[in-house]
Amino acid sequence: MNIKLHFGKGGGSEHCLLKKFKNKREQAFAEREQELLVLAEKIMAKEGFSGLTMDKLVVACDYSKGTVYNHFSSKEDLLCALCVKSMEMEIALFDKGLAFQGRSRERLLAIYYAYRLHALMHPTLFYCVLTAKTPAVKEKASEARLTQQAELELQLSHVCDQLFEQGIQDGDLKLPAGITYSHLSFAAWALAFGSNALLQGASEATLVSRINAQEALLFNVNLVLDGMHWTPLSQDWDYRACWQRIGKKIFSTELSTLEQASA
Amino acid sequence: MNIKLHFGKGGGSEHCLLKKFKNKREQAFAEREQELLVLAEKIMAKEGFSGLTMDKLVVACDYSKGTVYNHFSSKEDLLCALCVKSMEMEIALFDKGLAFQGRSRERLLAIYYAYRLHALMHPTLFYCVLTAKTPAVKEKASEARLTQQAELELQLSHVCDQLFEQGIQDGDLKLPAGITYSHLSFAAWALAFGSNALLQGASEATLVSRINAQEALLFNVNLVLDGMHWTPLSQDWDYRACWQRIGKKIFSTELSTLEQASA
């Protein structure tokens, strides 16, 4: 039922992209897994989400069915692995966003920017995250993969926690009585998840059709952070300009590749 | 590719639960569809999300495969139909929530209450909504069903719009320049969707594990509505008490059935 783990059973470090491996074998295994994931993403991008089948992946790669199933215990497990990959890339972008120099609230905005950017650059992978939240997928994914996923989620929230902390230290944010970082993190995360999930599927006619996605996200974020009384409030500060600045200063390379792709 | 529509082609009214039908035939058809949906939900609740197959549904019901496929063009279409059903029930609960007497912001809270209540009472159906946002499902659902879904979403947002309007008329809420109802609706919706989606899958160990779900939702809502400067602000008003009051005054029957079920 569970996928064989070829790594040592020592928990919690398999998901880092660049890591020392016990030996060549494990390294090769990890590399092959990445290779398979890249291939799977390509198939999905080309043939649609339901166009991805295990058989197609097997044919497309240089390995056999058994080998592929050594990596992914089921199709759902493969989807979760893609979700994990997506989150790993998010973390990398988040870390980049942390480099933005500014007030605490501006720096959190940089994280949101990174999130949105990731969704735009890798829509397919982003959808995998949504899909991985689905019971049909969770039910059939391997235990190990789900654990990995949960760990990454924690890791993502820790990035935010840093900024909450800075906000408090700088005196820009106060933690209400009985409220912890977790509450704030959850609120920030829920809004980001909800906004992006709904925006992603809404390029056509719906409620959100006419709303510019970027604008909407920024608006929503301002709402929540204003609600936290995180100064400077949106009425006292030009966060739209800040948003632009984040793009220019931190993510210019990503933006240009994005423009190239859509051109 | 598309499911045959046995109703008149006049658009936009098929989704109302109680409606006049052109003739007995259509009525029977609609009733059977509901019957099938109830059955499908039961199978899903009992055997898990991936335990629902078309074959099982066919065996469980008194009709043949062909008949079932006359209703649902594919398994994904069936899932969407369940999603539609879920939204119809939500609307009914929303309408009930509208009956709450109070200030505009309190009344919007009643809508959130209804949303949360629905998620608790029908977790399976609620998951269908999440699943229906997934590309794998959207790709294979019938056009007609997706239209129906989009219409219902609009209808849901209109309920909220009423309350935004009341808020403005009462002077409790001001629409910033360049901001429309749609923006506010979207923010409210995104937060509700994100919070509930994340809370639903998080009864166990994760970031949200220790946070009481109800509390978290109320907290998040307060954050956003405070961000809108919707008076009275959460610091000036006891919305937790209001939340309790909503439960008692409006949804007491639902609450008792819920307690019965979990006892």
Place this chain on the structure above:
DNA sequence: AAGCAAAGTGACGAATCGTCATATTTTGAC
């Protein structure tokens, strides 16, 4: 009652999943 359109039936073919007995490669000891 006859005729006809609409709906129902279920056997069937195609596609997909995941397994397992066997073949191959790698490892490590001498």
Place this chain on the structure above:
DNA sequence: GTCAAAATATGACGATTCGTCACTTTGCTT
């Protein structure tokens, strides 16, 4: 270098599941 044991790879195969279609039945109209 050699050889046995352990790890890994292979792909044919059985089991589901999906969705279709040629044919039958139902029920409405005249």
